[in-house]
Amino acid sequence: MTVSPNDTSPTSSLTPIRWQLRRAATAVICALMGVATAASGSNNGTPFITGETLGILYNNTSNQNGFEFTVGDSPITVTSLGRWVVSGNTGTHTVYLKSVSDGATLGTALVNTSGATAGAFMYAALGTPVALAANTSYYVLSQEIVGGDWWYGSSTALTTTSVATINNAEYFDGTSYHMTGSTGAHSQGPVSFTYTTTTAPFDHAAVLSIMRLVADYDINLFGGNYDAGWVRSVFQMGIMSAYRALGDVKYSDYALHWGTVNRWQLYVGDPRFADNQACVQTYAELYLENQIPQNGVMIAAAEKTFDAMVASPLPGRQEWWWEDALFMAPPAMARVAKGSGKTQYLTLMNNMFWDTKAFLFAPAVGLFWRDANFINSNIFWSRGNGWVLAGVARILEVLPTTDSRHADYEQLFVQLAGKVRTLQSADGFWRSSLLAPNTYPNPESSGTALFTFAIAWGINQGLLDRATYLPTVTKAWNALVTAVNTQGRVGWVQPPAAAPGPASQNDTNDYGAGAFLLAGEQILKL
Numbered sequence: 001m002t003v004s005p006n007d008t009s010p011t012s013s014l015t016p017i018r019w020q021l022r023r024a025a026t027a028v029i030c031a032l033m034g035v036a037t038a039a040s041g042s043n044n045g046t047p048f049i050t051g052e053t054l055g056i057l058y059n060n061t062s063n064q065n066g067f068e069f070t071v072g073d074s075p076i077t078v079t080s081l082g083r084w085v086v087s088g089n090t091g092t093h094t095v096y097l098k099s100v101s102d103g104a105t106l107g108t109a110l111v112n113t114s115g116a117t118a119g120a121f122m123y124a125a126l127g128t129p130v131a132l133a134a135n136t137s138y139y140v141l142s143q144e145i146v147g148g149d150w151w152y153g154s155s156t157a158l159t160t161t162s163v164a165t166i167n168n169a170e171y172f173d174g175t176s177y178h179m180t181g182s183t184g185a186h187s188q189g190p191v192s193f194t195y196t197t198t199t200a201p202f203d204h205a206a207v208l209s210i211m212r213l214v215a216d217y218d219i220n221l222f223g224g225n226y227d228a229g230w231v232r233s234v235f236q237m238g239i240m241s242a243y244r245a246l247g248d249v250k251y252s253d254y255a256l257h258w259g260t261v262n263r264w265q266l267y268v269g270d271p272r273f274a275d276n277q278a279c280v281q282t283y284a285e286l287y288l289e290n291q292i293p294q295n296g297v298m299i300a301a302a303e304k305t306f307d308a309m310v311a312s313p314l315p316g317r318q319e320w321w322w323e324d325a326l327f328m329a330p331p332a333m334a335r336v337a338k339g340s341g342k343t344q345y346l347t348l349m350n351n352m353f354w355d356t357k358a359f360l361f362a363p364a365v366g367l368f369w370r371d372a373n374f375i376n377s378n379i380f381w382s383r384g385n386g387w388v389l390a391g392v393a394r395i396l397e398v399l400p401t402t403d404s405r406h407a408d409y410e411q412l413f414v415q416l417a418g419k420v421r422t423l424q425s426a427d428g429f430w431r432s433s434l435l436a437p438n439t440y441p442n443p444e445s446s447g448t449a450l451f452t453f454a455i456a457w458g459i460n461q462g463l464l465d466r467a468t469y470l471p472t473v474t475k476a477w478n479a480l481v482t483a484v485n486t487q488g489r490v491g492w493v494q495p496p497a498a499a500p501g502p503a504s505q506n507d508t509n510d511y512g513a514g515a516f517l518l519a520g521e522q523i524l525k526l
Contacts, residue, residue: 045194055155154181217488238517316355386450428479
């Protein structure tokens, strides 16, 4: 834990004696004020903070001060941001709403304290309300200036509504984020927000139940088969989704055992071959969960392979010559880059990805051909394009927003999702042959699950319009649920292939279950 100097040292503009007097006066003021919950300004919505016991006054840093919080089981929409007004405040403060996962700013509001009622929150509306995903963490932070307006330190204790939980007081020093003071419902400032709620579009208990059913069925089906090929690797990605969604360590333990049995090695054969690198996605996610030196072995073999690829790069159309590769390898590279700090992996990934895109993407259609054998044909494979769309989502999950190609990935994601949406069948499934659905009229669940994961993820990230895409996801998830039998087997999974093809209700495979679990995690956040 990093302890903020904000709560341990006197304001630079005060002498020690005057500082002690200020502290004593503050204690009296706080006792007299007690709990104050009044609010002013633009606060269209329910205030999150319902009560406050104020701490000690400061104005000794130029940080962004506030708290970290986690949304509960249902999403919320933030409508305005607020800052507490201390008597004598006159400044205008930028209040930020940020994502904890990558520090991205999701919205800002300018809170003008001049003439505002002291001893209350002053709110200012966001330009556009921001939807926050369930079970996801965010920051609310107010920009402060040394010697400027006074604010209260992290000993300030808050009470809140039940839609979210404050984890700790937090500040951003311009470079990194720091917890300050004790864990729990504390804040510097303090800051607040207002919100609205909507009924969750899915029954969370039902989603969690079917995710557990699917995960357990496949674990029991394959028993001690710890193969690290792409088929099992996609299932392990789903197992990590099950772990995050269900909070059950038996799933992370299962993935950990799988990696240990495989000695954290890439799958047998050419280590540069994208399918053999799919296992690295889960290896790296386990490492990112606990980045201690002894866990470096989890990504060591991947680093060795990626170092060799950096030293001797090949064009994407040669290394990643088939569309499936864009799901198997680039997200693995991006995760190892995050864990190792080796940005050269991102440079290599970007160069190869966009060369493959130039090779396999049909701009007139807005879809990807599977490989060179299909270029200039009218055959576009559902699962293959699912691999691409889901692969771009999994790249963006960990790619720094500062990366030079980040916006390009987002643009491709939105473009591809827009095309895919128009090709969904009335029953919610996508057929194996996207432009010729009657060629194989049976449902196909693996491509459908990959599209469902990616589109739900895009809605949750604000990349896809909720009103436009939620009906697509709803139909798709409801269709996928019908593919799961009472034991947890995901049916209608097209067998391993390199082109559109048939599937039966009894056809199942690990990658179908893995894609289903990836989708379920995102469905819960809608």
